[in-house]
Amino acid sequence: MSSESSAxxxxxxxxxxxxxxxxxxxxxxxxxNFRRAMDGLISKRKDAFEGMDLEALRELGANIRLRxxxxxxxxxxxxxxxxxxxxIKVHWAIDGDEACRIVxxxxxxxNAKTVIKGKSxxxxxxxxxxxxxxxxxxALESDLGEYIVQLAGETPSHIIMPAIHKNTGExxxxxxxxxxxxxxxxxxxxxxxxxxxxxxxFMNADVGVTGVxxxxxxxxxLCLVENEGNGRMTTTVPPCHIAVTGIExxxxxxxxxxxxxxxxxxSATGQHITxxxxxxxxxxxPEELDGPEEVHLVLVDxxxxxxxxxxxxxxxLRCIRCGACMNHCPVYTRVGGHTxxxxxxxPIGKILMPHLIxxxxxxHLPTASSLCGACGEVCxxxxxxxxxxxxxxQESVDGDKLNPAKVRGHGAKRGTLEALIWxxxxxxxxxxxxxxxxxxxxxxxxxxxxxxxxxWTNYRTAPKLANKTLHQKMKERDQ
Amino acid sequence: xxxxxxIYPPKPSHVYFYATCLIDMFYxxxxxxxxxxxxxxxxxxxxxxxxxxxxxPAYTSGYHDEARAVAKAQLDLFPEDWPIxxxxxxxxxxxxxxxxxxxxxxxxxxxxxxxxxxxWELTDFLLNVCHIKLEDVGEPTTxxxxxxxxxRREMGVAEVGPRLIGxxxxxxxxxxTRAEECCGFGGTFAVRHPEISGAMVSxxxxxxxxxGAGEFVTTDCGCLMNxxxxxxxxxxxxxGQHILSFLxxxxxxxxxxxx
Numbered sequence: 001m002s003s004e005s006s007a008x009x010x011x012x013x014x015x016x017x018x019x020x021x022x023x024x025x026x027x028x029x030x031x032x033n034f035r036r037a038m039d040g041l042i043s044k045r046k047d048a049f050e051g052m053d054l055e056a057l058r059e060l061g062a063n064i065r066l067r068x069x070x071x072x073x074x075x076x077x078x079x080x081x082x083x084x085x086x087x088i089k090v091h092w093a094i095d096g097d098e099a100c101r102i103v104x105x106x107x108x109x110x111n112a113k114t115v116i117k118g119k120s121x122x123x124x125x126x127x128x129x130x131x132x133x134x135x136x137x138x139a140l141e142s143d144l145g146e147y148i149v150q151l152a153g154e155t156p157s158h159i160i161m162p163a164i165h166k167n168t169g170e171x172x173x174x175x176x177x178x179x180x181x182x183x184x185x186x187x188x189x190x191x192x193x194x195x196x197x198x199x200x201x202f203m204n205a206d207v208g209v210t211g212v213x214x215x216x217x218x219x220x221x222l223c224l225v226e227n228e229g230n231g232r233m234t235t236t237v238p239p240c241h242i243a244v245t246g247i248e249x250x251x252x253x254x255x256x257x258x259x260x261x262x263x264x265x266x267s268a269t270g271q272h273i274t275x276x277x278x279x280x281x282x283x284x285x286p287e288e289l290d291g292p293e294e295v296h297l298v299l300v301d302x303x304x305x306x307x308x309x310x311x312x313x314x315x316x317l318r319c320i321r322c323g324a325c326m327n328h329c330p331v332y333t334r335v336g337g338h339t340x341x342x343x344x345x346x347p348i349g350k351i352l353m354p355h356l357i358x359x360x361x362x363x364h365l366p367t368a369s370s371l372c373g374a375c376g377e378v379c380x381x382x383x384x385x386x387x388x389x390x391x392x393x394q395e396s397v398d399g400d401k402l403n404p405a406k407v408r409g410h411g412a413k414r415g416t417l418e419a420l421i422w423x424x425x426x427x428x429x430x431x432x433x434x435x436x437x438x439x440x441x442x443x444x445x446x447x448x449x450x451x452x453x454x455x456w457t458n459y460r461t462a463p464k465l466a467n468k469t470l471h472q473k474m475k476e477r478d479q
Numbered sequence: 480x481x482x483x484x485x486i487y488p489p490k491p492s493h494v495y496f497y498a499t500c501l502i503d504m505f506y507x508x509x510x511x512x513x514x515x516x517x518x519x520x521x522x523x524x525x526x527x528x529x530x531x532x533x534x535x536p537a538y539t540s541g542y543h544d545e546a547r548a549v550a551k552a553q554l555d556l557f558p559e560d561w562p563i564x565x566x567x568x569x570x571x572x573x574x575x576x577x578x579x580x581x582x583x584x585x586x587x588x589x590x591x592x593x594x595x596x597x598x599w600e601l602t603d604f605l606l607n608v609c610h611i612k613l614e615d616v617g618e619p620t621t622x623x624x625x626x627x628x629x630x631r632r633e634m635g636v637a638e639v640g641p642r643l644i645g646x647x648x649x650x651x652x653x654x655x656t657r658a659e660e661c662c663g664f665g666g667t668f669a670v671r672h673p674e675i676s677g678a679m680v681s682x683x684x685x686x687x688x689x690x691g692a693g694e695f696v697t698t699d700c701g702c703l704m705n706x707x708x709x710x711x712x713x714x715x716x717x718x719g720q721h722i723l724s725f726l727x728x729x730x731x732x733x734x735x736x737x738x
């Protein structure tokens with residue numbers, strides 16, 4: 001199962017977006033699974049913010065994140081100092097590979113063979129499970145959705161609900177096949193079965209690995225938001241806890257967490273608060289009865305500091321990973337998370353992944369959007385996602401001499417023919433006389449207009465040129 | 480970083496009419512309807528002859544040099560201090576929201592900012608600047624409305640169309656499921672990702688058809704050619720028109736006017 005999983009996550013060609021999108025669109029079950037789930041999440045979010053001044057809260061959330069990012073280097077140093085004083089060991093990783101090595105070294109030093117994991121998208125980014133498996137360390141996902149995805153040998157299709165692409169029937173069949181659970185449509189029963197299997201593993205695990213939602217610099221506190229209690233178990237039962245997170249997750253103080261948490265849970269699942277909110281401030285103290293002997297934090301860069309260098313792209317790092325952008329995305333809803341072929345799917349994936357994998361590899365990601373703006377409208381920290389998509393489109397075709405492209409792999413999508421077409425288009429539309437002549441000719445010759453216009457007419461009739469342009473009509477009227 | 484607050488100007492004596500290239504070539508009657516509605520409100524409409532396109536297709540495709548060259552050719556069309564009205568949320572959004580950033584740190588920046596501040600989506604202008612009062616002379620009918628994403632989110636006019644239609648005594652407005660969802664047009668998106676766009680428009684046509692209205696109106700010609708084009712190709716009982724054509728036809732006893 002695990003080797004399948006690694007194969008899946010390892011060899012996806014992000015560039016093959018189109019064939020995957022076509023296959024997803026042609027899969028009615030997948031379409032229905034996503035549509036239903038996203039409709040539900042949209043309506044839950046709406047209800048959760050009912051009666052609140054959402055715009056004021058978003059504004060506050062955005063400003064908290066902006067302030068944290070403005071002070072990022074200082075906050076990270078403060079965080080390290082405070083965590084160290086609290087007895088948490090801090091590690092820095094430049095990329096996913098280094099982060100994996102750090103985790104493995106901690107495991108090796110403890111002679112650890114089994115790792116239990118809470119949900120962590122950064123660990124997905126690192127492909128940690130695959131790496132540990134290769135080095136003889138078993139990693140088991142304990143979040144129910146992640147557990148299902150791992151059983152299936154897949155990757156998460158959503159950052160909050162990893163198995164959202166599967167319905168109950170599919171999950172039942174999977175669990176039956178992999179773990180011998182009876183086939184059932186009873187969600188309670190299936191959950192209880194998974195819980196039973198996981199409970200034992202918690203007791204025997206040598207190391208617990210989790211992500212972090214907010215790392216508080218002033219107090220040296222790692223905050224972890226979850227619903228299943230698996231995060232609480234992962235951070236308290238095994239003798240060693242390793243938290244992994246991106247360097248952007250730091251905030252100044254505990255007061256900053258309050259509005260961000262209010263935004264996060266409502267935006268993500270429509271909950272006013274999650275069942276569990278863990279605040280981890282150090283290993284077990286001598287007088288305490290439980291908790292891990294060792295706590296580590298691995299701070300992962302993996303392309304983030306290059307995003308940090310650009311004032312506009314910086315906004316990408318505000319993200320608190322609620323997933324509301326994908327829940328509201330009409331493209332994500334149609335194609336599902338796996339189509340993107342990236343760790344983070346949907347709108348946030350489209351603006352974040354090009355920095356992680358390069359814009360050459362991720363060249364189709366920024367184009368897979370109608371720029372409808374639903375993502376930016378719901379983003380709890382007001383990331384201008386559509387503007388960033390346009391910026392990345394510009395970067396991917398080296399389209400702006402005044403603002404030269406700088407993202408790794410920029411210019412990979414620039415094609416000679418397309419560039420020539422836009423040049424011709426620009427030439428004509430910057431010359432009003434030629435434009436008027438051209439459009440008037442087109443109106444006159446409209447009978448010769450082609451009936452087939454590529455992908456457009458596969459689904460629609462061709463737009464019909466009018467017999468006279470508005471320019472002509474206005475001219476006639478004025479005479 | 481908050482979105483700038485819209486401050487409506489007093490009703491002016493003159494406006495500039497920026498038609499957009501889609502209206503110019505494909506839907507000139509919708510443009511003419513918009514002009515006639517403005518004129519009926521006692522406003523003199525200036526149609527700058529040298530207007531072409533706002534530059535948006537190249538802009539959203541990433542070709543910003545090409546977009547800037549086209550946009551630059553529009554900047555000199557509005558010398559008087561009159562409002563610029565645009566019968567499209569999308570092109571209006573390009574001018575109001577994106578011109579300032581497109582011309583940032585160029586010699587045209589101040590002009591772009593000035594034009595952005597003067598740009599209004601036409602239905603918004605009719606309702607909130609002209610305070611138009613519509614008298615319905617048409618037969619009873621039912622319509623649905625699709626507000627374009629840019630009209631809704633960039634120009635903030637989602638409430639305007641329904642309020643205008645609400646003034647028409649013989650028209651009942653029905654709302655489709657997921658009214659705020661994109662129709663799948665997205666300019667070059669529809670060509671670059673035809674399957675995804677096709678899936679989106681097919682669902683939009685279904686929800687519109689399910690209202691039983693048989694007819695929809697929209698603020699933008701991009702959405703119109705997408706939704707109506709899909710309905711036509713797939714023989715769905717759904718006809719569409721620009722909201723300006725609809726409003727003019729409903730309130731003009733001579734129906735159709737010069738168009």
